[in-house]
Amino acid sequence: MDFSLRLKACCCLVIAIIGVVQFCMPASDRLSDQGCPDANPVAFVERTLLRPSTKLKRAELRQVLGVIGKLLVANNQADLEVLEFLGRQVAEVKTRKELQALLMPYVLLQVEINPESRVKIGPSESEVLRHKVDLEKGVAKRFLLQVDNHAGVTSTLNISAVDLSLEPPQTADWITAVVVNEAGISSKMSGQRLEYLVVELVAKQSGLKEVRLVGDAGQGTQDLGFRATADLLIDVK
Amino acid sequence: MRKFISLQMIPCLIVSLVMSQCNYGLHSQEPSKVDEPLAVPVQPLLSHVHRLCEAMEIVGRPLAEEALQQIAKIKKADDPARVLTEVQDLFDPFCVAVVDVAPTGAPKVSRGPASTKLLEQGWRTFLVKVINRHGRTGRLFVESPNAQPLPNAPASEVDKRWMQISSYDGQPLRPNLSGLAIEYRIVQIFSRDAGPKEAVLEFTVSGDANGDDALIREWRFDKDEDGWNAMNQIKVDAKDGSLQIESTGDDPFMGAEVVSRGGGFVLRFWAKTDVVGIGQLFWWTKDIPYATGNRQTNFILEPNKEHLYEVPFHVEGELAGVRLDPLVKPGKMRIDWIDLHSQQRNENWARLETTFQCEASTQVTFRVFDEQGLPAFAKFEVRDSEGRIYPAQSKRLAPDFFFQRHIYRGDGEELSLPPGQYTITCSRGPETLPEVQSLTVGSEPKELLYRVRRWIDPSKAGWWSGDHHIHGAGCLHYNNPTEGVSPEDMMRHIMGEDLKVGCSLTWGPCFDFQKQFFTGDVAPESQYPYLLRYDIEVSGFGSHMSGHLNLLNLKNQIYPGGDSKDHWPTLGLSTLKWAKRQGAVCGPAHSSIGLTSFVGRLPDTEGKDGENLLPNFQIPAYDGIGANEFIVDVTHRVPGADGKLVPAVDFISTMNSDRVAEWNMWYHVLNAGLRVAASGETDFPCMSGERVGIGRVYAHVDGRLTFDKWVQSIADGRSYVSDGFTHLIGYRASAADGKQVVDVGVNGSELKLEQPKRVRFSTKVAALYGSPESDSPLKQKVELIVNGYPVQSVNVKCDGSTKDVTFETPLVKSSWVAIRAFPNAHTNPIYVVIDEEPILGSLDSVRWCLAGVEQCWKAKEPLYAKSELNEARAAYRHARLFYQRLLDEHAR
CATH class of the missing domain: 2.60.120.260 (Galactose-binding domain-like)
Known part of the structure; x- marks a missing residue:
């Protein structure tokens, strides 16, 4: 199956799952006609992480399917079958704890904003992404940012890429890292305690490389002492 | 097995080298002969080198300047083989061990070439070189039976357990190995004793394919x-x-x-x-x-x-x-x-037996005297001839803070140093002249004498420095072994920076521990004239999402209805009402946060932005925790301690966040006729961990300094804000005929005139950036600001001398007038009222404020508790009406 057909198939699958879930919901919980999930699945994630083992609500399920949909839509070179499988799994999970475990492999960075608005980021706990991130040259790949927002700020979360191998270190010209801001998913935080945003990486050169990702939530909000940075190994095929 | 990309495929350089440097083997296991080439991609290797340099700086073992220059050259080298060779030439001499990681099982370990000198009762930093051909990404553990705990140890073991060893795996290093064929890790070793000591170092890499077995x-x-x-x-x-x-x-x-x-x-x-x-x-x-x-x-x-x-x-x-x-x-x-x-060692662990020479340390006593010859505290940065910081930075507990290079010591206090040559930088805050001393430490106790030299002392004229926002817990402070630090620790830092007043604010982290230090008065640890008081910052709880609030001079620190922080209202105004009812002095913290991204520009204001974008008419997003709900709260008057209505907000915090954004907000509300003072803060160690008193306020107090008088001067605007290096002392205004004189902050800072007149504004200006002996001192522009715009200016040499600066300008309408030294200092305003007309600096500012109320409501409404939404709506409605009424009145 060529790529575009596979992409369409996967999109259809996610939409179908959303449809099935909606079918089981009260009408008031169903998606709007636009078919676009809430811009930020924040409320869902907040409850998910704060009370991890409680049962999952249908509306929450709908929101996380929206997030997965956002990963899928632009994830041109990702393993679509895996995401397809993930969609099925998500539709079947019963508890928030199970759901978190399912999402973790897609979390590139864990972001914590302390009550004083200092932004701290760290590599994912995901076994898949913790040691090395695989990209294909010139192909965008999307990941989740798990945001723990203690300050309740609603500003834009920015991620920038720095190449430390240069003298002096400067913006990496071989990779772009952008927090996705498009219909259905915003780069602005909601102010809720926990939420997921989506970050997109595109590498322009191949090889094993290291990049320093720097996070901020507005001017001068990077945390002190390298706590707003995460250094990742990127293997670009 | 790691896959490497061929040279044909990638621009990234691959290095092949036959490893001969593994043969350090002096003890224990010799590394096996390695014949196969070792491949290391250059870009990630150089990134690792950069992070290693950063980490060595953090742990207090910075590389020498020559080495850093060498790294800069290596980064620009074209020859990949040379890169790898030079990186190893540079870092191998720091290595106490070389660990050759096997595909499974124990690594091969040999002694590295580093000196084996340790320090009695002190920490030394070493590197461990990791050769990792198989790309393993587990953690390298370095332990020692000589570092077993002493409590409950058999008597026969006490002598053997003489050391502590710890790996530094924190940022910017990663806990796990990268998988690169070569990398370096940091280990630190502490010695209890002096003299030659035997040790066994044990190494393993976790994640073994055959299981870790532990x-x-x-x-x-x-x-x-x-x-x-x-x-x-x-x-x-x-x-x-x-x-x-x-x-x-x-x-x-x-x-x-x-x-x-x-x-x-x-x-x-x-x-x-x-x-x-x-x-x-x-x-x-x-x-x-x-x-x-x-x-x-x-x-x-x-x-x-x-x-x-x-x-x-x-x-x-x-x-x-x-x-x-x-x-x-x-x-x-x-x-x-x-x-x-x-805790048994299995076959995945390798042993390295070695001998360390532990140098005896010598007591160095600090003799510290202020400019009057009285015993004092001061700041000292201690480095040895190799640039190493003492005491070991990453191993510090209070009163020394691990996130600072320097320490604070008082007269008669001591520090243990091994014999050697030291460079000690001594200072005592921005009002003093730092000096660098050389110290040779031998085997006999030694004294270091530091007599403080000042270039200015505003307190002699009654202007007392303070920082209304510092913390004893949270942000860079640790939560263990104690929940933040004690009042004694905070006092040491306040005195060491010659900060006369420090407001240590209890906030979210460690709230229930730190709240014990609140007394409703200055802390008993205060040492006149240095005053420490514990109060509250609403941060991490309650109304924090609508903008943090500094609540100073509280009588009760907990909002009614509980004994901690989880029951506070989400509407900032409700908190302010409670605080003002007990006579507190209140204002938003780190004001610019939420004011630096914009949703648009106020219509019809093109070309009206002032110099340095002060003022400017971009409408902030109000999406942060600074002076956000402030735009609403500042319009409210609430019952004070005596029941009479007082402003809900006394001051806006400045000097620690984006200067344009924080001053812009201030200018606009002043232009709307609201009278609110500026105060100076650091928010230590959140906005900065460098030191307390980076942002300061100098408040004038009559007679002996007390906290009550000082904080009242903050509320009255009888003060100037400063970085401590620029001073605007004694700001006053007078009609040009000299008949009326008003000092800032006195009698409401109000100069009443019956008709338009020329008015004279004067202040003493002093600034010092660099040495006072400099032949080409910097110049500071000092401006007279009328209703937000500069109307006159002079340039003043930053040579530490004090100059009288006087401006004279005609005023045709009621105005607020202040003196600014952008971005380093600002006086509070004097309000010139002509013919009893209220001050309305700019209608555009009023429109900007009104737009701000709308935007703030958009941003904050979802963050208020549902039960408080009606109250919040009423508060915002009041603010809208306030600003709209000004517009309507002017239209009429």
Whole structure:
């Protein structure tokens, strides 16, 4: 199956799952006609992480399917079958704890904003992404940012890429890292305690490389002492 | 096996080199001969080198300037083989060991070329070189039997346990190996004793393909209690993936069977309890199959938080079971998981025997005197001839802060240093002239004499420095072994920076611990004229999302209805009402946060932005925690201590966030006729951990300094804000005929005129950036600001001398007027009222404020509690009406 057909198939699958879930919901919980999930699945994630083992609500399920949909839509070179499988799994999970475990492999960075608005980021706990991130040259790949927002700020979360191998270190010209801001998913935080945003990486050169990702939530909000940075190994095929 | 990309495919350079540098082998295992080429991609290697330099700086072992220059050259080198060779040439000499990681099993370890000198009662930093051909990404563990704990050690072991060893795996390093074929890790070693000492260093890499073998048993509670049984006065229940424990008496315990050969173990479990006290661990063996009093160990409970408990114990005989007495009183605990690990070394560990030479340290006594010859505190940065920082930075506990290079010492206090040559930078805040001393330490005790030299002392004229926003907990402070630091520690830092008043604000982190230091008065640790007072910053709770609030001079620190922080209102105005009713002095913190991204520009204001964008008419997003709800609250008047209406907000915080944004907000509300003062803060150690008093306010006090008088001057605007290096002392205004004189902050800072006149404004200006002896001192532009715009200016040399600066300007309408030294200092305004007309600096500012209320409501409405929404709507409605009425009145 060529790529575009596979992409369409996967999109259809996610939409179908959303449809099935909606079918089981009260009408008031169903998606709007636009078919676009809430811009930020924040409320869902907040409850998910704060009370991890409680049962999952249908509306929450709908929101996380929206997030997965956002990963899928632009994830041109990702393993679509895996995401397809993930969609099925998500539709079947019963508890928030199970759901978190399912999402973790897609979390590139864990972001914590302390009550004083200092932004701290760290590599994912995901076994898949913790040691090395695989990209294909010139192909965008999307990941989740798990945001723990203690300050309740609603500003834009920015991620920038720095190449430390240069003298002096400067913006990496071989990779772009952008927090996705498009219909259905915003780069602005909601102010809720926990939420997921989506970050997109595109590498322009191949090889094993290291990049320093720097996070901020507005001017001068990077945390002190390298706590707003995460250094990742990127293997670009 | 790591896959490498061919040279044909990638621009990234691949290096091939035959490794000959592995043959350091002086002891123990020799690394095997390695013939195969070692391939290291250059870009990630150089990135690693950069991070290594950063990490060495953090731990207080910075590289010499020449080495840093060499690295800069290496980064620009074209020849990849040269890159790898030079990187190794540079870093290998720091290596205490070379670890050659095997695909599985123990690594091969040899001694590195580093000097084996250690420091008695001090830490030394080394590198470990890791050769990792197989791309393993586990963690490198470096331990030593000589670093076993002393409590409960057999008497025969005490002499052997002379050291401590720890790996630095924190940022910017990663805990795990990168998988690169070469990298360097940091280890630090402490010596208890002086003289030659034998040691065994042990190495392993986790994640072995054949298993790490250290894990004896893991208990998980997703399905059931997984073998844990209630034994006495306890209920045990697996629920929601955790073990829920409820003790019903004073001797609750539960047990589980587990079989292993004897030796050292550590029981790790992740738990949360609200009980204060201790827990106990017992164990039994095959031959004595029940718990006994001589086979138990205690652990301290960490109440009210999730915590990783690690309980080491040693079993004689064959282990048959463990008994956990999680609490020694009625209460509850939730345990998420329990793991039992063996401390026995298996075949995956390699040993390296070596000898260290531990240098005896010598006491150095600081003799510190202020400019009057009185004993004082000051700041010292101590480096040896190799640039190493003392005491070891990453190993510090209060009163020395690990996130600072310097320390603060008072007269007569000491520091242990090994014999050698030292460079010590001495200073005492921005009002003093720093000096650099050389110190040679031998085997005999030594004194370091520092006499403070000032270039200015505003307190002599009654202008007392202060920082209304510092913290003893949270941000860079640690939560363990203590929840933040003590008032004594904060006092040391305040005095060492010659900051006369420090407001240590209790906030979200460690709130329930730090709140004990609130007295409703200055802290008893204060030492006149240095005053410390504990108050509150609403941050991390309550109304924090609508903008943090500094609440100074509180009589009660807890909002009614509880005894902690979780019940506070989400509407900032409600908090302000409560605080003002008890006579507090209040204002928003780190004001620019939420004001630096924009949703648009106020219509019809093109070309009206002032110099330095002050003022400007971009409409902020109000999406942060600075002066956000401030735009609403500043329009309110609320009952004060005597029941009479007073402004809900006394000041806006400045000097620690984006200067344009914080001053822009201030200018606009002043232009709307609101009278609010500026104060100076640092928000230490959140906005900066460098030192307290980076942002300052100098408040004028009549007579002897007291906190009450000082904080009242903050509220009255009888002050100027400053970085401590520029001063605007004694700002006053007078009609040009000299008949009326008004000092800033006195009698409402109001100069009343019957008709338009020329008005004279004067202040004493002093600034120093660099040396006062400099032949080409910097110049500071000093401007007269009328209703937000500069109308006159002079340039003043930053040479430390004090100059009288006077401006004279005609005023045709009521105006606020201040003196600014952008971005370093600003006076509070004097309000010139002509013919009793209210001040309305700019209608555009009023429109900007009104737009701000609308935008703030958009941003904050979802963040207010539903139960407070009606009150919030009313508060915003009041603000809208306030600004709209100004527009309407002007239109009429």
